[in-house]
Amino acid sequence: MTEKTRYPDERNRATHYATCQKAWAPESHVLKEPKPRVLCVDDDLRVLAGLARILGADFDVATVDNAADAISLSEASASFEVVITDLKMPNMDGIALLRWFGINSPDTCGILYSGRADLNTIADAVNAGHIYRFLNKPCLPAELLDAVRAGHEKYCTETTTRLLLRQAIDEDTLTGLPDRRRFVKDVARLIESEPGSSLALVVVSIDDIELVRRTLGFGAADGLIVQAARRLQSFMRDPKFLMRHPVLFRIDDRLALLWCENSQAHAQEVTAHLIKGMTVDVVVAEHKLSLSSHAGIATIDVVSTNSESAKDPLTALRNAEAACLDAINSSESRIGLFSVSAHSRERRRLELLRRLRNPEFLEHVALSFQPQWQLHGNRLICLEALVRWQDPELGTITPNEFVPLAEEHAETATRLGDWVMENACRQRLAWQSVLPDIVRMGVNISATQMRTGDLHERVLDCLKRTGLPPELLEVEITESAAIADFTKSDAQLQALRRHGVNVAIDDFGVGFSSLSYLAQLPANTLKVDRSFIAGLNGDARNLDLLRGICSLGHAMQMTVVAEGVESLATVPVLESTGCDVVQGYAIGRPMTSTRLAQWYRNERNEFARSIAGLQCESSRVTAKAS
Ligand code: C2E
Ligand code: MG
Numbered sequence: 001m002t003e004k005t006r007y008p009d010e011r012n013r014a015t016h017y018a019t020c021q022k023a024w025a026p027e028s029h030v031l032k033e034p035k036p037r038v039l040c041v042d043d044d045l046r047v048l049a050g051l052a053r054i055l056g057a058d059f060d061v062a063t064v065d066n067a068a069d070a071i072s073l074s075e076a077s078a079s080f081e082v083v084i085t086d087l088k089m090p091n092m093d094g095i096a097l098l099r100w101f102g103i104n105s106p107d108t109c110g111i112l113y114s115g116r117a118d119l120n121t122i123a124d125a126v127n128a129g130h131i132y133r134f135l136n137k138p139c140l141p142a143e144l145l146d147a148v149r150a151g152h153e154k155y156c157t158e159t160t161t162r163l164l165l166r167q168a169i170d171e172d173t174l175t176g177l178p179d180r181r182r183f184v185k186d187v188a189r190l191i192e193s194e195p196g197s198s199l200a201l202v203v204v205s206i207d208d209i210e211l212v213r214r215t216l217g218f219g220a221a222d223g224l225i226v227q228a229a230r231r232l233q234s235f236m237r238d239p240k241f242l243m244r245h246p247v248l249f250r251i252d253d254r255l256a257l258l259w260c261e262n263s264q265a266h267a268q269e270v271t272a273h274l275i276k277g278m279t280v281d282v283v284v285a286e287h288k289l290s291l292s293s294h295a296g297i298a299t300i301d302v303v304s305t306n307s308e309s310a311k312d313p314l315t316a317l318r319n320a321e322a323a324c325l326d327a328i329n330s331s332e333s334r335i336g337l338f339s340v341s342a343h344s345r346e347r348r349r350l351e352l353l354r355r356l357r358n359p360e361f362l363e364h365v366a367l368s369f370q371p372q373w374q375l376h377g378n379r380l381i382c383l384e385a386l387v388r389w390q391d392p393e394l395g396t397i398t399p400n401e402f403v404p405l406a407e408e409h410a411e412t413a414t415r416l417g418d419w420v421m422e423n424a425c426r427q428r429l430a431w432q433s434v435l436p437d438i439v440r441m442g443v444n445i446s447a448t449q450m451r452t453g454d455l456h457e458r459v460l461d462c463l464k465r466t467g468l469p470p471e472l473l474e475v476e477i478t479e480s481a482a483i484a485d486f487t488k489s490d491a492q493l494q495a496l497r498r499h500g501v502n503v504a505i506d507d508f509g510v511g512f513s514s515l516s517y518l519a520q521l522p523a524n525t526l527k528v529d530r531s532f533i534a535g536l537n538g539d540a541r542n543l544d545l546l547r548g549i550c551s552l553g554h555a556m557q558m559t560v561v562a563e564g565v566e567s568l569a570t571v572p573v574l575e576s577t578g579c580d581v582v583q584g585y586a587i588g589r590p591m592t593s594t595r596l597a598q599w600y601r602n603e604r605n606e607f608a609r610s611i612a613g614l615q616c617e618s619s620r621v622t623a624k625a626s
């Protein structure tokens with residue numbers, strides 16, 4: 001289902017970040033020392049203009065006319081090295097502002113620039129360490145420059161010292177959080193502090209961090225990590241979460257939260273609140289970004305014999321990571337709970353990805369063919385080619401498992417798609433003497449193939465190469481894959497239709513059905529997803545729904561195919577709702593090429609007789625009823 005849900009989202013996000021990036025100055029290849037950043041705060045705009053003029057040559061100056069904006073700016077962009085502020089300002093004065101910087105950005109050097117000041121207040125602020133210099137307003141430009149230069153030097157010395165200190169005590173230099181080395185020590189410390197209790201470990205992965213880094217740069221990605229860490233820290237202190245001895249760590253691009261916890265249900269509840277609370281819009285390096293995340297939960301329990309609970313910190317970390325990846329890949333929930341099966345699922349996923357990327361993988365794939373039966377003509381109308389992977393070591397792997405994985409990598413998806421197209425066309429030609437000309441070959445097309453933009457060229461090349469008449473080919477594309485980039489899909493599908501290739505909308509009804517787009521797509525077949533057919537069992541509403549879909553399809557001159565027909569008993573019902581074609585186990589399971597030819601020669605006529613019998617019976621019933 002990945003094709004149906006994940007890509008459209010990611011594409012939108014990528015476009016969004018790329019658009020933001022346009023406003024971003026291109027990076028110079030000559031490495032220049034950036035100017036120190038100075039923030040000037042004063043409610044008198046003339047003073048601000050004067051400060052900017054004097055400092056502008058040597059410093060990167062930002063100006064704001066109130067303390068609240070100074071705080072927002074500092075939170076949104078990288079920290080300032082020096083802040084110069086007026087004392088008397090509405091709402092929040094300069095001393096309160098410098099106190100805020102002292103707590104939230106302790107490396108920033110604060111300079112108070114004022115004409116009238118109460119000496120006692122200033123003395124208190126200086127003694128508390130929030131003010132580095134006091135400048136009497138107005139002062140000479142040289143005096144101002146001296147103070148700011150000295151402030152910048154102090155900033156440099158202090159940050160270096162702090163950095164060294166942080167490294168020495170296993171702290172991450174970006175967030176100030178404990179790092180991976182401290183994680184191991186802290187697990188031991190927590191276990192000692194509450195002997196016998198379990199620890200909950202939650203690994204939080206920030207969505208799209210790599211995408212932000214690629215499109216907006218390292219600074220923006222770092223900013224996003226810092227904002228996420230700050231939000232988590234604020235929740236840890238919140239008594240309503242009831243976390244005992246919580247500690248937050250930064251581990252690579254992820255954050256890891258550890259606390260003493262005896263109930264797995266509570267750990268899940270807390271994590272759900274954390275993830276919800278972390279879903280906000282934030283401003284980072286002047287870009288508005290959506291902060292959202294996924295989480296994986298694991299437990300550490302030195303005394304328990306439960307196989308899902310780890311005994312050592314690093315195994316627990318690996319478990320929580322595996323659970324987190326499981327959540328990222330599942331699209332069902334943002335939170336994964338470690339279980340032995342989640343771990344093995346992740347291992348299998350990686351193993352399949354590794355094998356899929358190897359071009360030799362194609363030596364182990366084959367096609368199965370499933371019949372589609374036209375009710376009105378009571379005959380075979382199409383064969384859908386369905387790919388099968390028989391790995392020599394792993395056995396049979398279903399397309400539902402490996403096709404979405406193949407799609408994660410454009411090259412693999414194209415390689416597989418080209419192989420399927422070529423072999424399906426060749427097989428249909430090989431059956432020319434067995435099957436009548438009316439029988440088409442249906443080939444599934446993935447969203448990734450659609451995104452290449454040259455699908456029509458590849459398909460038409462294949463038809464030319466193999467010699468298959470275009471009318472004998474039907475490409476199947478899911479509605480969400482077609483709609484994800486409508487203009488591109490439309491152009492490619494139109495080109496195929498112009499050359500006589502049939503186009504089917506696959507699995508209709510389960511994606512983001514957008515009727516306005518659907519009406520414009522150049523498709524001539526609508527395949528109704530099997531979930532509608534399975535839900536028919538005498539349910540009047542489902543019947544009405546199907547009837548509606550059929551009329552919609554017919555209004556758009558489409559042939560309607562019912563997928564997943566598992567019982568012949570439903571055939572008359574489907575016919576009465578307006579379905580033109582049926583496909584499913586009741587008609588025939590996907591078969592190898594040899595078996596399909598046998599079925600056609602030996603069993604098709606018998607099958608046609610059963611359908612005719614059902615049709616007769618249902619028309620007798622209808623006639624009687626009327
Ligand atoms: P799909 O295109 O909707 O194919 C129909 C799927 O429904 C097939 O599963 C088929 O075996 C199954 N099916 C058919 N009749 C019944 C029935 O009566 N009951 C039930 N429960 N299932 C039925 P399969 O072969 O496992 O393929 C699953 C999906 O994998 C396909 O769904 C398609 O989206 C994808 N796929 C298969 N082959 C290819 C391929 O060559 N390329 C691409 N891109 N995707 C493929
Ligand atoms: Mg299909």
Ligand code: MG
Pocket residue numbers: 506507527529563
């Ligand atoms: Mg389908």
